[in-house]
Amino acid sequence: MKILVPVKRVVDYNIKVLVKSDGTGVETAGLKMSMNPFDEIAVEEAVRLREKGSATEVIAVSIGVQQAQDTLRTAMAMGADRSILVLSEESPEPLAVAKVLKAIVEKEKPDLVFLGKQAIDDDMNATGQMLAGLLGWGQGTFASKVEIVDGRAEVTREVDGGTETVSLSVPAIVTADLRLNEPRYASLPNIMKAKKKPLETIQATDLGVDMTRRLTTVSVAEPPTRKAGIKVGSVAELVEKLRNEAKVI
Amino acid sequence: MTVLVLVETEAGQIRQASRSAITAATKLGDVHALVVGNAADAEAAATLAAKVPGVAKVLKAGADVLAHELAEPVADLIVSLAGDYSHIVAASTAVGKNVLPRAAALLDVQPIPDVMAIVDADTFVRPIYAGNALATVKSSDAKKVLTIRATNFDPAPAEGGSASVDAVNVTVQDTVSRFVSEHTPTSDRPELESARVIVSGGRGLGSAENFQSVLTPLADKLGAAIGASRVAVDSGYAENDCQVGQTGKIVAPELYIAVGISGAIQHLAGMKDSKVIVAINKDAEAPMLQVADYALVGDLFEVVPELAKAL
Ligand SMILES: Cc1cc2nc3c(=O)[nH]c(=O)nc-3n(C[C@H](O)[C@H](O)[C@H](O)COP(=O)(O)OP(=O)(O)OC[C@H]3O[C@@H](n4cnc5c(N)ncnc54)[C@H](O)[C@@H]3O)c2cc1C
Numbered sequence: 407m408k409i410l411v412p413v414k415r416v417v418d419y420n421i422k423v424l425v426k427s428d429g430t431g432v433e434t435a436g437l438k439m440s441m442n443p444f445d446e447i448a449v450e451e452a453v454r455l456r457e458k459g460s461a462t463e464v465i466a467v468s469i470g471v472q473q474a475q476d477t478l479r480t481a482m483a484m485g486a487d488r489s490i491l492v493l494s495e496e497s498p499e500p501l502a503v504a505k506v507l508k509a510i511v512e513k514e515k516p517d518l519v520f521l522g523k524q525a526i527d528d529d530m531n532a533t534g535q536m537l538a539g540l541l542g543w544g545q546g547t548f549a550s551k552v553e554i555v556d557g558r559a560e561v562t563r564e565v566d567g568g569t570e571t572v573s574l575s576v577p578a579i580v581t582a583d584l585r586l587n588e589p590r591y592a593s594l595p596n597i598m599k600a601k602k603k604p605l606e607t608i609q610a611t612d613l614g615v616d617m618t619r620r621l622t623t624v625s626v627a628e629p630p631t632r633k634a635g636i637k638v639g640s641v642a643e644l645v646e647k648l649r650n651e652a653k654v655i
Numbered sequence: 656m657t658v659l660v661l662v663e664t665e666a667g668q669i670r671q672a673s674r675s676a677i678t679a680a681t682k683l684g685d686v687h688a689l690v691v692g693n694a695a696d697a698e699a700a701a702t703l704a705a706k707v708p709g710v711a712k713v714l715k716a717g718a719d720v721l722a723h724e725l726a727e728p729v730a731d732l733i734v735s736l737a738g739d740y741s742h743i744v745a746a747s748t749a750v751g752k753n754v755l756p757r758a759a760a761l762l763d764v765q766p767i768p769d770v771m772a773i774v775d776a777d778t779f780v781r782p783i784y785a786g787n788a789l790a791t792v793k794s795s796d797a798k799k800v801l802t803i804r805a806t807n808f809d810p811a812p813a814e815g816g817s818a819s820v821d822a823v824n825v826t827v828q829d830t831v832s833r834f835v836s837e838h839t840p841t842s843d844r845p846e847l848e849s850a851r852v853i854v855s856g857g858r859g860l861g862s863a864e865n866f867q868s869v870l871t872p873l874a875d876k877l878g879a880a881i882g883a884s885r886v887a888v889d890s891g892y893a894e895n896d897c898q899v900g901q902t903g904k905i906v907a908p909e910l911y912i913a914v915g916i917s918g919a920i921q922h923l924a925g926m927k928d929s930k931v932i933v934a935i936n937k938d939a940e941a942p943m944l945q946v947a948d949y950a951l952v953g954d955l956f957e958v959v960p961e962l963a964k965a966l
Binding site for chain 2: 419499523524526530537545546563570572575583619628629642654
């Protein structure tokens with residue numbers, strides 16, 4: 407069984423981004439970039455399945471600028487066997503990404519595609535579902551558990567009221583939620599080894615995919631800031647404020 | 656313009672988030688509400704949806720294949736109905752987020768998730784970077800596919816309307832996915848997303864037992880729902896459906912009491928639009944204190960029981 411894992415290079419989750427003063431976007435220059443945390447979880451899950459013997463090969467793929475090869479090296483240091491970089495503009499839209507991935511899937515013929523459930527930059531939470539739709543495959547989104555049972559993928563999903571388990575025929579799409587696993591840190595020897603693993607580079611345009619954006623960003627603004635609050639000295643004071651000032655109890 | 660809204664029910668009610676989606680949709684055009692489920696559930700849901708003011712017509716899709724609102728058949732159903740609708744809308748719930756992007760891909764549309772405000776028929780405001788920036792985006796797609804952030808739109812009332820109901824002839828199939836089981840812990844507390852007051856706990860509680868014994872009396876006094884940080888959920892103090900934040904629930908109650916929660920940006924993303932925020936934390940430097948209206952610096956194990964007693 408072959409597993410494809412798309413990974414995205416994003417601003418590190420510990421960094422609080424600032425809106426550019428001209429309102430055209432957020433300032434990303436010079437910021438630490440990392441693999442999208444949900445994608446790390448997807449890589450980890452795929453590597454574990456290979457280590458258990460359920461999968462034979464794990465292929466990482468990233469769509470974006472040249473620097474995304476660092477993200478692919480990280481995926482390979484975590485255990486992916488090889489990777490593909492599809493060069494395009496920075497951060498293409500989920501629809502375009504899903505179309506590129508469909509082309510890759512048709513070429514590589516994986517049995518499973520594991521993605522992160524959302525990228526923490528655009529917070530779209532769409533690519534996995536869109537790829538599943540384009541391929542006509544089943545989708546196990548927001549997964550907190552994945553098992554291969556009798557050749558089907560049994561996926562436990564985090565839903566609003568708790569969890570739900572679905573059984574998908576393979577090939578299938580899975581998108582990882584936070585509790586699926588805790589990704590490993592790549593060890594130094596594995597980071598060294600990853601440098602020698604194969605990384606193929608192709609152009610998005612060579613796949614015949616129309617990458618035209620459907621959404622234009624009109625402006626980007628800071629969210630309204632809350633007015634500074636006060637420190638209360640005691641429980642009694644808190645209760646008094648909530649009753650008489652805020653009037654919420 | 657006419658808008659198709661996927662409406663969800665829960666425990667014999669139209670979900671509040673879906674009623675917020677209806678409110679948003681009425682700003683775009685006439686609203687047709689799509690209800691799905693097995694025959695009996697769809698029938699019941701259609702009756703409820705017809706009563707929501709603002710709904711012009713209800714489309715009732717009842718079939719076993721739709722019983723669990725799985726994305727594969729529901730997306731196909733939406734595509735088959737998409738016809739002349741200018742917008743296809745759902746709430747940003749687990750179901751909405753699962754189904755709509757799939758339907759959008761099949762319609763060759765880039766979806767617009769988590770809409771917080773509608774500027775015009777093509778232009779919408781949505782959060783990016785865990786809500787640290789708000790992007791106004793304009794779509795060039797002929798049809799728009801949107802999910803609505805429920806906390807930004809008042810829910811339409813449950814009663815007062817009288818829409819007509821049309822039965823949809825369901826021909827979609829599902830050959831790739833199958834429902835197996837669900838685990839839905841029940842509680843007699845209010846639902847997180849519609850609660851007026853939320854008491855939320857984090858790592859500071861230290862154990863599942865403390866989480867219960869410290870927070871429950873306070874939540875009982877206030878008639879509050881109980882929320883949690885990711886760490887509290889991951890450590891097994893609370894169920895996963897209690898998580899508030901970027902990847903959990905988005906809430907905006909009248910009063911949010913954060914107990915032993917530091918206020919990481921991913922947590923703030925889920926609750927910073929609450930009307931009044933109280934932080935109870937022993938660390939005066941915790942980021943939660945910067946967004947709190949009232950901060951009480953102290954040991955939660957002393958302060959919270961005292962607060963419960965004082966109410
Ligand atoms: C991709 C991604 C998505 C995430 N999504 C979410 C999300 O949706 N929701 C979420 O919550 N987190 C999310 N996180 C995790 C987030 O970054 C934080 O790790 C988490 O919110 C911290 O939880 P906490 O505040 O309970 O724990 P901590 O940050 O450890 O804070 C514990 C707090 O308790 C206080 N405390 C301890 N003991 C006491 C005491 N006796 N009395 C009073 N105060 C005390 C401490 O001073 C501290 O401020 C996400 C992370 C990532 C990477």
